[in-house]
């Protein structure tokens with residue numbers, strides 16, 4: 001409930017983004033205050049020893065972190081949320097909180113590469129075995145479940161190759177086998193995909209991307225169901241996860257305009273992706289919102305929109321020709337962390353770190369983040385890039 005006694009969860013997501021955290025405001029000021037705090041003073045010995053007050057110790061939370069957590073939980077439609085220092089720390093905190101030695105983890109083969117490295121290295125050293133599954137497996141995941149499978153982890157669409165997963169089918173099979181269902185929901189920003197309505201127990205995000213939206217803060221969020229919350233809350237605190245108050249405030253501020261920004265990202269991306277589809281240099285466009293793109297039917301069934309991130313697979317050409325294209329781009333910056341207002345490009349070799357090939361891809365891939373610029377300017381930038389690529393072949 002907010003100060004006006006509204007049931008915020010009965011409101012549309014766009015409205016929730018605007019009114020979230022109103023109850024944290026002070027003196028009638030619209031935005032919640034930013035508390036810089038490590039020490040919390042207690043008036044009495046009893047108060048100190050019981051630590052019953054809401055904010056008893058800096059690392060356990062402040063009104064700033066509570067305001068952001070409440071806003072994230074209401075955006076995602078979960079019970080409660082925690083705030084981590086980066087998207088990757090939200091991922092590792094989730095894995096460490098819910099897995100123990102002897103457990104088996106089913107991990108999508110299309111996962112964000114640093115998640116894979118964590119599973120193959122530190123998590124393995126703790127005695128957790130990871131099996132990578134075909135992201136397109138759907139209900140067939142039931143065949144990979146073992147008695148010791150404790151978690152099925154999804155990321156949809158997948159990193160770089162954008163496979164759309166059948167989340168309800170996978171989550172149902174996970175639950176039937178006694179495992180929990182976790183999703184990296186960064187691409188949809190929690191706005192275009194309702195992870196909890198599709199059966200997930202945990203929805204995590206690199207809030208660094210669209211929630212912050214301005215490429216100026218690193219932050220992660222983990223939202224949980226009521227059943228998953230107590231364990232997450234306990235281990236999150238034991239792991240010492242904390243985030244700076246200014247970064248939390250920037251995230252909350254970014255969330256107010258998430259809806260309008262994402263709709264524009266989608267409109268621009270559809271225009272640029274549609275143009276790219278007709279280019280002879282492009283073998284395939286991997287943008288699920290584009291009719292005929294891989295995963296379009298599942299995307300249409302489960303998502304209410306698409307963000308601005310997609311991949312094009314190039315017709316095979318020499319690396320030097322791609323460098324000639326990318327090095328001369330004026331509007332597209334070459335950089336990895338997406339979700340800000342600006343357009344980006346990242347070259348990669350598809351399936352270089354994968355066990356399972358889900359597409360035929362003989363050439364390089366370019367992952368594009370389509371920003372808020374006018375799409376005609378972006379197309380002109382790419383068009384002159386293709387001219388340089390063709391001249392350097």
Ligand SMILES: Cc1ncc(COP(=O)(O)O)c(C=O)c1O
Nearest residue numbers: 086087088112184186206208219
């Ligand atoms: C899908 C996905 N999840 C998580 C992360 C990690 O986010 P961060 O950079 O905040 O650690 C990224 C970063 O690119 C990502 O693309």
